[in-house]
Amino acid sequence: MAGNAVTSTxxxxxxxxxxxxxxxxxxxxxxxxxRGGVHKNDAEAKDExxxxxxxxxxxxxxTPTATIPPNLGGGATITPGVYDTSGGVFELTGTLTLDAMGDPNAVFIFQADSALNTARVSNIDLANGAQEDNIIWQVGNSATLGPYSTFRGNLLALNDVMVMKGTAMYGRAMALNNVVAIDGTSILPTTRVTLPNNPPTTTTLASSPNPSRKDEPVTFAAKVSGNFExxxxxxxxxxxxxxxxxxxxxxxxxxxxxxxxxxLTRGVHPITAVYVGGGTAVGEAWVDFAPSESLVVNQQVLNR
Structure with missing residues (x-):
């Protein structure tokens, strides 16, 4: 989405x-x-x-959960929250892991008053149920995604978004006032901006034995169902x-x-299984199955 233009080379x-x-x-x-529709200042574009x-x-x-250093990545892991930085500029190098801690609805918001820049071959990894749709990068001026980087989340820049050669972006690029510019490659694979494709899944859970006795082994079996091609x-x-x-x-x-x-100690334990989602190669495409959580199984543990 752009306020002025979308350009590609x-x-x-x-x-x-x-x-x-x-x-x-x-x-x-x-x-x-x-691979999708185009809306130029029509009703749908205005709604978008x-x-x-x-x-x-x-x-x-x-309101920020914490003010963090401007240099992201380098093997760091961040848990859900709202984060800003004192200088107003986030710089991503190496790998940054966003860990949802088993909560598929966890939200990550990064507030950059001025700019967001990602280095060449930098990478954002998702862990324990983190979802691209729940990651927001709010940038007060412009954002540049460096060559051959992997970026995840919704990028909301007030002015410009530059996606450089060989980048793989999984999320939405939005330049509210100006231009989304995408610099392509001369050979495959192309520079890619991909709306998250999260086929739904269903998780069911069973336990055996139930009830069980204290110190007796209990086995929990989770079945995750889903299909894409x-x-x-x-x-x-x-x-x-x-x-x-x-x-x-x-x-x-x-x-x-x-x-x-x-x-498990004596008593009733409300057990659930959480499928954290995951990427799967389908031909030349990469599909991220959506996370899902089972219904509660009340595991009763009796005295010996």
Whole structure:
């Protein structure tokens, strides 16, 4: 989404709709490829612009959880919250991990009064259920995504967004007042801006035995169902007793994760299984299955 123009050079791919308002300028398509609709200052584009402005103002108006150093990444992990930086500029180098701590609805908001810059081959990883749709980068001026970087989240810049050669962006690029410019590659793979594709999943949970006795092993089996072009979910399932994570396991080839424990104390334990979501290659595409959480299984533990 851009207020003035969307420009592309060389080989680029945008997967998702493009909206412009009040401007109407688009250039570089082809050779750039569009996989979605185009709206130039029509009713839908104006609605998209209004929604983007509202989202920007909401993010900018949040009270920060913490003020953090401007240099992000370098192997650092950040948990959900609202973050600003004293200098007004975020610089991303190396790898930054956003850890949702088993909560698929966890929100991350980064407030940069001036700029966001990502270094060449920098990377954002998502862990424990973090979702691109729940990550907001609010930038008071302009943002530049460096060459061959991997970026995740919704980028809301007041002025310009520059996506440089070879970048893979999973999220939305929004330049409210000016230009989204995408610099493509001369050979495949292209520079990519991809609207998150999160096929839904369903997680069910069973336990055995139930009831059990204190110090007796109990096995919890979580089944995760989902499908995209014949491919099913992969990755990790967290097992929780109330809000506390008590174990984890990877899905097997049948979409089942099992966890066994003999550590449950006497009483009733509300156990849930949380599929944290995960990426799967489907041909040349990369699909991120959506997280899901099972219904509660009340595990009753009796005295010996």
């Amino acid at each position: 060389n080989l680029t791919t945008i997967t998702g709709a493009v909206a412009l308002s009040p401007g109407t300028t688009m250039s570089g398509f082809p050779p750039g490829m569009l 612009k209004a929604d983007a402005v509202a989202a920007y103002n909401d993010a900018a108006g949040r 014949g491919v099913g979910p992969t990755n990790e399932v967290l097992f929780k007793d109330g809000s506390a994570v008590i174990g984890s396991a990877m899905l097997d080839d049948f979409g089942v994760a099992t966890f066994t424990t003999a550590e």
